[in-house]
Amino acid sequence: MTGWQDIEAEVLRRIRARHWPPGELIPSEADLAEEFGVARATVNRALRSVADAGLLDRRRKAGTRVALRPVRRATVSIPIIRAEIEARGQAHGYLLLRRTLSVPPSDVRAALGLSAARILRLEALHTADGAPFVLEARWINSEALPEALDADFKAISANEWLVMHAPVTHGEITLQALPADAEVAGHLGCAPGAALFALDRRTWDGETGITAARLVYAPGYRMQMGV
Amino acid sequence: MTGWQDIEAEVLRRIRARHWPPGELIPSEADLAEEFGVARATVNRALRSVADAGLLDRRRKAGTRVALRPVRRATVSIPIIRAEIEARGQAHGYLLLRRTLSVPPSDVRAALGLSAARILRLEALHTADGAPFVLEARWINSEALPEALDADFKAISANEWLVMHAPVTHGEITLQALPADAEVAGHLGCAPGAALFALDRRTWDGETGITAARLVYAPGYRMQMGV
DNA sequence: AAGTGGTCTAGACCACGTC
């Protein structure tokens, strides 16, 4: 009945109980395997899991030590706006405000590796039960994704279209607080200067920049994550 | 030369190339093991990794499918303030502003499962090269951690003391944008009403609430995460 | 040189959920 999760739990217990204090070298996988009466692979699975959580530092030959400063990592599931709203039992609404072809600002061009050509620019508002929820301002690299020029973004949100049509290898997200400018305030129905939560997302397919989006949430928005 | 990471890469390639389109059932582990000429455990390791990343849905008997809506998860390493500042090549400063014993507000009491007793309350300012960086307002459950009453929080930040002395099993983090009130504005050197990034952290040891902290960052702070 | 973690194998049994 001894599975790797049982061993993981026991390892966590020893770390928390300071039986293995921070910085301490813990027994080798082989020793622990013998102690628990399991195969070394099982111990490996357990220790790897704890190390992934940031509580152990493992190095070949040097052995496994309890992390001095546990690097706590938290995982966020990136909100898919429609799902997020529907999960609250509210009705999701989507309104395309503007669709243009423009030259992105230099920071976006630099980040996505774009030329100074005009590409697709979308602005849209998502609503929850009719109330403004988040304002989306997005650039889509329509040089790499010419199909995007034919998509009907009045009917489908850019995010959902991209999920279906654009391969993505990696991305980055930046969170910050921003004051509402006059235009944003108008769309979100708040006072100019209000403190708003903003999420910038950039994604790539290999070396090719695909899209850059800024989501500005209506006042009161919170983002939660477990640790 | 075929390791599980090679198989992972090939699986990712097939997903991105739409060779295995969203929703599609992919071959079983046994089939893939045969195709790649490796043991099933190796395929399992690769597929588990891709599934952990949110790109595959795996269910016994039902098999493995390409996720319809790739639940993109981002991982944040929770900033340890001192490390974050020093990583920028700046000097970290720490100033204890206030230390009291008080009764926490009801939302904190409810979250941490506290009685209405007075517990330790700390307010502190972290600086980067002398400039205000983040304001920390923290409750410490000194009923569960009486040693905290004897700690010298003028010399060591609450966070670092807690890492060394308090076991923690789990926690949660909430991010939001807040307007600066007069006191916060004074400490951070910004205008009242400025849009500030705030991080609330609560941690537990099993059922016992350990600490609740609100970190309010000076204007311009950004939090980044990879996807 | 030697010890430690990283990984692979071939086989096995089991839990789960669909059929």
Next chain:
DNA sequence: ACGTGGTCTAGACCACTTT
């Protein structure tokens, strides 16, 4: 009932890094 993923085993070889 049965197919699939989840996990374990015992052994092996290798990569890395410290001694």
